[in-house]
Amino acid sequence: MIEESVLPEKMKIQKATRVIAVTSGKGGVGKTNIVGAFSLYFARQGKKVMILDADLGLSNIDVLFGISPKYNIENVLAGERRLSEVVVNGPQNVRILPASSGSQWLTHLNEEQKIKLLGELDDFDEDIDILLVDTGAGIASNVLFFCEASQEIIVVVTPEPTSITDAYALVKVMSQNYGERKFRVLVNMASGSSDALETFRRLSLVADRFLNVSLDYLGYFSNDPLVPKAVRSQNSFLERYPGAQVSKDVMAVGRALQNESVPEVKGGMQFFFRRIFGGISA
Numbered sequence: 001m002i003e004e005s006v007l008p009e010k011m012k013i014q015k016a017t018r019v020i021a022v023t024s025g026k027g028g029v030g031k032t033n034i035v036g037a038f039s040l041y042f043a044r045q046g047k048k049v050m051i052l053d054a055d056l057g058l059s060n061i062d063v064l065f066g067i068s069p070k071y072n073i074e075n076v077l078a079g080e081r082r083l084s085e086v087v088v089n090g091p092q093n094v095r096i097l098p099a100s101s102g103s104q105w106l107t108h109l110n111e112e113q114k115i116k117l118l119g120e121l122d123d124f125d126e127d128i129d130i131l132l133v134d135t136g137a138g139i140a141s142n143v144l145f146f147c148e149a150s151q152e153i154i155v156v157v158t159p160e161p162t163s164i165t166d167a168y169a170l171v172k173v174m175s176q177n178y179g180e181r182k183f184r185v186l187v188n189m190a191s192g193s194s195d196a197l198e199t200f201r202r203l204s205l206v207a208d209r210f211l212n213v214s215l216d217y218l219g220y221f222s223n224d225p226l227v228p229k230a231v232r233s234q235n236s237f238l239e240r241y242p243g244a245q246v247s248k249d250v251m252a253v254g255r256a257l258q259n260e261s262v263p264e265v266k267g268g269m270q271f272f273f274r275r276i277f278g279g280i281s282a
């Protein structure tokens with residue numbers, strides 16, 4: 001056993017980063033707000049959190065946090081900026097890696113760009129405990145790649161029937177095409193615990209019956225008009241309205257998420273990006 005302190009800087013054991021993708025079948029179900037809330041929850045627990053805004057259509061975590069990043073990952077790929085210059089601070093020192101709105105960056109990289117980005121990640125010397133990936137919605141390949149590369153997948157669903165059907169479609173494709181077996185389900189905009197459980201039951205009933213997957217119920221966030229109200233003031237509801245029911249829900253679900261044992265497979269940020277590149281045919 002070698003003492004870590006005698007190792008050269010580069011060889012020091014990197015803290016394992018927990019990579020969690022937050023995804024959904026249907027858009028507008030609350031992913032970005034959920035990622036924002038979880039990031040603040042974990043940051044308050046003393047964790048170093050980074051958000052990868054991978055919603056290529058609308059990159060909006062920055063809008064939610066009321067920040068306007070000057071650069072994005074494209075500047076790194078173009079060799080104009082270092083990764084450390086592109087990552088910006090949100091509230092509670094949450095680190096944000098901004099995507100470029102409307103572009104398909106990570107899924108359309110050539111070999112040279114991939115090598116460049118991996119090199120930048122090697123040099124990025126921040127120890128990140130948790131990387132939250134705000135994916136887009138649906139079964140487009142870029143969404144699926146981000147999920148596939150992550151250690152953990154949280155599927156967000158609302159009680160709306162179309163949201164449940166679309167979530168089923170996502171789970172189906174992820175399991176059949178990518179061999180993904182474990183999904184956690186978070187019910188958003190529920191009127192209460194029974195509404196949430198009924199929503200989960202509907203989804204898991206068809207999934208259990210037709211797909212060989214395990215759906216775990218993570219919990220629910222209440223439907224709360226204070227969420228859109230906070231969005232309008234460019235703040236996460238967790239900061240703006242800490243006493244709101246939905247903020248209490250975040251604390252409960254966050255605790256559950258934090259207490260879970262992290263699967264040992266598919267760990268780390270480097271690994272995550274390598275997986276994304278590996279899963280993409282150029």
Ligand SMILES: Nc1ncnc2c1ncn2[C@@H]1O[C@H](COP(=O)(O)OP(=O)(O)O)[C@@H](O)[C@H]1O
Binds near residue numbers: 029188189224
């Ligand atoms: N728990 C909730 N209660 C009420 N409104 C919500 C809740 N979660 C999200 N919303 C609203 O739903 C809309 C979509 O949320 P957003 O996080 O942008 O979804 P997505 O990222 O999945 O597209 C926003 O206007 C937001 O204010």
Ligand SMILES: [Mg+2]
Binds near residue numbers: 031055
């Ligand atoms: Mg979003």
